[in-house]
Amino acid sequence: MTALLEIRGLAKRYDIRLGAFGEKQAVVRALDDFSVDVVEGETLSLVGESGCGKSTTGFAILNLQRPSAGSVRYKGQDIAGLDEDAMRPFRRDLQIVFQDPYSTLNPRMTIGEALAEPIRFHGLAPKGEVPARVARLLEDVGMTPRFANRYPHELSGGQRQRVAIARALACQPRFIVCDEAISALDVSVQAQILNLLLDLQEKYGLTYLFIAHDLAVVRHISDRVGVMYLGRLAELAPSQALFAEPLHPYTRALLSAVPEPNPRAPRNRQRLVGEVPSPLNPPTGCRFHPRCPLARDICKTTVPDWREVVPSHHVACHAVTGPGRTNWEGPA
Amino acid sequence: MTLLDIKGLTIDIARDTGPARVVDGIDLAVMEGESLGIVGESGCGKSLTMLSLVGLLPNRIRATGGQALFGGRDLLKLSAKELRKVRGSEIGFIFQDPMTSLNPVIRIGDQIAEALIYQKGLTRAQAKDRAVELLALVGIPAPEERANAWPHELSGGMRQRVMIAMGLAGNPKLLIADEPTTALDVTIQAQIVDLVRELKDRLKMSVVWITHDLALIAGLADRIAVLYAGTVVEDAPVDAIFDRPTHPYTRALLGSLPTLAGAAMERLPSIAGTPPEPGRRPPGCPFAPRCAFALPSCREAVPKLQSVPGNARHKVACPVMLEANV
Numbered sequence: 325m326t327a328l329l330e331i332r333g334l335a336k337r338y339d340i341r342l343g344a345f346g347e348k349q350a351v352v353r354a355l356d357d358f359s360v361d362v363v364e365g366e367t368l369s370l371v372g373e374s375g376c377g378k379s380t381t382g383f384a385i386l387n388l389q390r391p392s393a394g395s396v397r398y399k400g401q402d403i404a405g406l407d408e409d410a411m412r413p414f415r416r417d418l419q420i421v422f423q424d425p426y427s428t429l430n431p432r433m434t435i436g437e438a439l440a441e442p443i444r445f446h447g448l449a450p451k452g453e454v455p456a457r458v459a460r461l462l463e464d465v466g467m468t469p470r471f472a473n474r475y476p477h478e479l480s481g482g483q484r485q486r487v488a489i490a491r492a493l494a495c496q497p498r499f500i501v502c503d504e505a506i507s508a509l510d511v512s513v514q515a516q517i518l519n520l521l522l523d524l525q526e527k528y529g530l531t532y533l534f535i536a537h538d539l540a541v542v543r544h545i546s547d548r549v550g551v552m553y554l555g556r557l558a559e560l561a562p563s564q565a566l567f568a569e570p571l572h573p574y575t576r577a578l579l580s581a582v583p584e585p586n587p588r589a590p591r592n593r594q595r596l597v598g599e600v601p602s603p604l605n606p607p608t609g610c611r612f613h614p615r616c617p618l619a620r621d622i623c624k625t626t627v628p629d630w631r632e633v634v635p636s637h638h639v640a641c642h643a644v645t646g647p648g649r650t651n652w653e654g655p656a
Numbered sequence: 657m658t659l660l661d662i663k664g665l666t667i668d669i670a671r672d673t674g675p676a677r678v679v680d681g682i683d684l685a686v687m688e689g690e691s692l693g694i695v696g697e698s699g700c701g702k703s704l705t706m707l708s709l710v711g712l713l714p715n716r717i718r719a720t721g722g723q724a725l726f727g728g729r730d731l732l733k734l735s736a737k738e739l740r741k742v743r744g745s746e747i748g749f750i751f752q753d754p755m756t757s758l759n760p761v762i763r764i765g766d767q768i769a770e771a772l773i774y775q776k777g778l779t780r781a782q783a784k785d786r787a788v789e790l791l792a793l794v795g796i797p798a799p800e801e802r803a804n805a806w807p808h809e810l811s812g813g814m815r816q817r818v819m820i821a822m823g824l825a826g827n828p829k830l831l832i833a834d835e836p837t838t839a840l841d842v843t844i845q846a847q848i849v850d851l852v853r854e855l856k857d858r859l860k861m862s863v864v865w866i867t868h869d870l871a872l873i874a875g876l877a878d879r880i881a882v883l884y885a886g887t888v889v890e891d892a893p894v895d896a897i898f899d900r901p902t903h904p905y906t907r908a909l910l911g912s913l914p915t916l917a918g919a920a921m922e923r924l925p926s927i928a929g930t931p932p933e934p935g936r937r938p939p940g941c942p943f944a945p946r947c948a949f950a951l952p953s954c955r956e957a958v959p960k961l962q963s964v965p966g967n968a969r970h971k972v973a974c975p976v977m978l979e980a981n982v
Contacts, residue, residue, distance in 0.1 A: 373841035373842065373843065373844075374812075374841055480930050481698075482930060483930075510697035510698050510868060511697065511868065511870070511909060511912055511913060512697060512908065512909060512912055512926060512927040513697075513926075513930065514912075515912040515914075515924040515925065515926035515927070516926040516927075516928075518924055518926075519923050519924060519926055522922060522923060537841070537842065538914075539842070539916065540871070540913075540914040540915050540916050541914045543914065543916060543920050544914045544920050544922065544924060545922070563920070564920065567916060567920070577843065578842065578843060579916065581842045581843045581845070581846040582842055582871075582916055583845075583846075583849075583869070583871040583872045583874065583875055584871055584874065584875070584915060584916060584917060585870050585871040585874045585898065585910065585913055585915055586874055586898060586917070587874045587875065587894045587895055587898055588895075589874065589875060595843075595846060595847065595850070596843045596846075599811050599813055599814075599844060600841070
């Protein structure tokens with residue numbers, strides 16, 4: 325297992341001004357102390373609710389938003405905080421696909437022009453070969469080359485997402501962040517796009533950071549899954565282990581909230597009370613403690629360590645010591 | 657007792673090139689006290705069908721045929737003034753995005769009270785009191801204080817609770833919930849779903865839940881109608897839909913649904929192609945071009961809903977599957 329990206333202590337803070345005249349200053353800690361090795365060829369997923377920092381993580385890794393702290397090591401170089409010129413050679417390798425392709429595709433460019441642009445920009449093919457390259461990209465994503473002459477508004481949502489994937493592929497990348505890339509699609513189309521992503525991964529040996537809120541989807545496509553809460557990783561484990569034996573109390577609550585397509589599924593499941601607190605003013609200690617069924621005094625004061633409680637299964641929780649085991653007896 | 661009976665409803669979009677049909681002869685009934693789920697993908701007509709009942713169809717979209725019987729009247733024939741009476745007091749609505757449905761410059765208590773003054777003829781003071789009661793009913797903590805809050809001061813989940821309070825303000829017999837949890841996080845969605853389920857029993861309403869999420873509806877509905885391209889393709893009790901899905905579209909939809917239970921598969925079965933655009937419906941069964949079981953006869957006549965042998969309440973619009981009895 326080789327690490328494609330070594331991410332250490334990555335953080336993103338936003339300084340904002342509050343009040344009608346911006347007289348109050350505040351800091352939003354969108355991402356704190358994020359450390360992960362992204363393994364070559366894997367699909368690493370990040371899940372969590374709105375505002376947990378999962379999209380911020382993707383942006384910070386790609387240096388699309390300059391991280392406030394930490395490092396992202398790629399090919400022996402720390403790319404965190406590089407300026408645009410220094411970043412350019414890495415941009416080719418590190419790509420992103422967004423949720424809404426309608427807002428990322430230029431409505432006045434044909435699909436063919438949109439796909440040719442990155443090829444020309446990075447000088448990936450001689451001028452005469454660009455149309456052939458565009459045709460092959462379209463075929464790669466399951467579309468016929470005649471789509472090159474169409475405009476984004478003539479395409480369905482699924483077809484536009486295929487074009488967005490083709491555009492990311494145009495640079496022959498090694499790593500693609502899929503930021504809620506299938507969230508806006510209907511179920512039947514969602515499965516098509518997921519399968520396409522898996523096919524392309526096999527064909528080109530791609531590594532994915534898959535950012536999503538749909539846990540059922542994540543379970544089916546991920547090698548490893550990280551669960552985030554209010555800007556911090558709560559748990560990271562191989563997908564199979566995480567869904568079979570979630571350890572962090574937040575992961576357990578999150579999984580039990582996912583509806584099952586079974587009318588006889590038990591209804592009285594664990595419910596989280598309250599809502600996610602504001603990242604403007606996150607709780608002290610463990611950020612999950614106000615909603616946690618296991619919380620004790622230490623959780624209010626001390627940020628839990630990131631511990632490997634089972635081989636390759638990491639948890640940030642004072643209470644959990646292993647599957648079905650906690651440091652203290654029964655719920656608080 | 658049947659509360660709402662929709663028969664042969666058709667809805668057309670007026671286009672420069674002529675009308676395009678979006679809802680193509682829907683038959684659908686809602687019983688008293690029943691929870692009906694309407695499931696389908698974008699553009700299948702699930703929202704338009706329900707909006708047409710209360711005269712809320714967008715510009716250029718009109719109900720052009722059929723009837724919708726509710727309390728002895730045909731809703732499609734009512735005047736704008738009569739429909740205004742129906743909305744809120746007899747049929748309540750909750751929409752997907754509470755931020756765009758709430759007026760940002762009116763305190764939430766006043767927004768709820770406004771409907772009560774208008775619909776029920778309460779005085780301002782009575783309406784204010786009732787608004788606080790409604791906020792308490794939908795589980796908003798400290799309702800007296802929250803009645804004075806502005807919409808932007810509330811979280812998404814709380815705003816959706818306010819919308820539900822408004823939907824319930826007139827004591828409707830029927831509550832139509834149009835994807836009310838789609839914009840919410842999964843833990844908040846679970847709270848809202850529990851709330852609506854509990855309120856339905858407590859207030860003895862019927863609920864129509866419009867959604868694209870089959871997993872969500874499994875725990876909510878007594879009966880499910882599956883829509884495809886403006887037609888009902890299957891209509892059955894919830895157990896039958898999940899245990900014995902019969903229409904090829906229902907089967908494919910369930911098959912392509914990733915779940916937390918069972919084996920994790922890498923590749924999900926998917927349905928090739930996309931649903932037809934309004935105005936470009938194929939002749940015959942609208943699902944035939946994507947259907948693995950389609951016969952040449954499927955492309956000739958639009959199939960009618962028929963009962964599955966042995967279960968009169970399980971209806972399917974697919975003669976091929978009914979004949980094969982699989």
